[in-house]
Amino acid sequence: MTEYEKLLDEYSAKIEKNLSNFLKKEIEFACGYHSFIESLYKNLYEFTFSGGKRLASCSTLLIYKGYSDKIDRKILSVCSGIELYRHSILIHDDLVDADKLRRGAKTIHAMYSEDYNTRFGGSVAIFAGNIYYTLAVNAFIDSTFSSNRILKVMRILNCAFKDVNDSQLLDLLFENKFPSINEWYIMASKRAASLFRASMLIGATLANAPIKDVLLLKEASENIGYCFDIQDDIIDTFASKDQYGRSPGEDLLKNKKPLHIVYTLMMASQSQLRVLQNITEKNISENLPKIRKIISNCGALEEAKKKSIQHAYKAKKLILETKMNDDVKNFYVSFIDYVKDSLNWYK
Numbered sequence: 001m002t003e004y005e006k007l008l009d010e011y012s013a014k015i016e017k018n019l020s021n022f023l024k025k026e027i028e029f030a031c032g033y034h035s036f037i038e039s040l041y042k043n044l045y046e047f048t049f050s051g052g053k054r055l056a057s058c059s060t061l062l063i064y065k066g067y068s069d070k071i072d073r074k075i076l077s078v079c080s081g082i083e084l085y086r087h088s089i090l091i092h093d094d095l096v097d098a099d100k101l102r103r104g105a106k107t108i109h110a111m112y113s114e115d116y117n118t119r120f121g122g123s124v125a126i127f128a129g130n131i132y133y134t135l136a137v138n139a140f141i142d143s144t145f146s147s148n149r150i151l152k153v154m155r156i157l158n159c160a161f162k163d164v165n166d167s168q169l170l171d172l173l174f175e176n177k178f179p180s181i182n183e184w185y186i187m188a189s190k191r192a193a194s195l196f197r198a199s200m201l202i203g204a205t206l207a208n209a210p211i212k213d214v215l216l217l218k219e220a221s222e223n224i225g226y227c228f229d230i231q232d233d234i235i236d237t238f239a240s241k242d243q244y245g246r247s248p249g250e251d252l253l254k255n256k257k258p259l260h261i262v263y264t265l266m267m268a269s270q271s272q273l274r275v276l277q278n279i280t281e282k283n284i285s286e287n288l289p290k291i292r293k294i295i296s297n298c299g300a301l302e303e304a305k306k307k308s309i310q311h312a313y314k315a316k317k318l319i320l321e322t323k324m325n326d327d328v329k330n331f332y333v334s335f336i337d338y339v340k341d342s343l344n345w346y347k
Contacts, residue, residue, distance in 0.1 A: 075143070
């Protein structure tokens with residue numbers, strides 16, 4: 001385990017303890033409201049703690065500590081809010097993409113679709129995601145930071161929430177058209193980049209970081225988001241089910257356009273493109289090795305990797321220019337290197 005992974009686990013545990021206590025209070029309140037609502041909150045609790053790294057909330061904690069040199073109850077409450085916000089997005093994202101599993105467990109809409117029907121499951125997911133956003137706001141308010149600071153960070157959060165909805169709309173649109181590289185970047189600037197931007201800037205704002213550093217972190221977070229998105233999309237195509245936790249190639253089945261596919265559509269031959277265009281749920285398993293070769297052989301995979309590496313180097317340079325303490329700088333450098341270097345696993 002690397003040093004950055006140890007630190008991530010340590011800080012994740014602190015956030016999870018605070019988040020668990022927060023959600024248990026909400027479940028306790030729901031007990032006196034209605035048995036169905038109580039059951040939903042318990043399922044949401046299990047969904048939230050089904051695994052995964054707490055990268056967004058840990059980013060808030062790390063940036064705050066990087067300038068204040070402390071971890072207090074106030075920032076842990078805000079980090080719980082970041083985690084609730086992130087999961088509100090995931091619940092809606094799973095519904096839009098019709099994903100039945102996340103981290104090997106049933107998604108919220110899939111769970112209730114099985115128990116009732118598809119319309120019911122989808123409706124529950126919409127409302128559950130909305131509930132989680134309101135709980136995120138409550139966690140921010142409960143943090144007891146000054147009202148002026150809370151107002152500033154709520155503006156950051158609401159801007160990020162608008163951005164992620166914009167990105168979902170563009171992602172849907174691109175399933176039905178061939179986007180340019182520039183269009184992909186417009187969409188990506190509002191996806192993972194938006195989440196990293198919000199989580200890091202909220203930590204910086206609450207720690208009263210210098211304005212110059214806030215601007216550096218804004219640009220660094222966007223580059224981290226691009227690097228992360230490119231890597232995550234490549235994983236969906238090239239990783240195995242054991243590595244990824246779900247069947248690979250699902251983005252291809254949905255006709256999504258991650259950056260390596262945008263490059264493939266630009267660089268592959270007509271005969272190669274026909275293989276991509278004829279993917280179905282029935283033939284994806286046998287055709288996926290061919291598709292991986294096409295993406296690799298036409299040069300698209302290498303082009304996407306180059307972009308990710310460029311964003312990684314830019315992000316590291318910007319992070320090192322800040323006045324954060326060295327421990328936090330080293331964490332981000334190690335994390336960025338891990339994301340960048342993991343691209344070497346896929347060829």
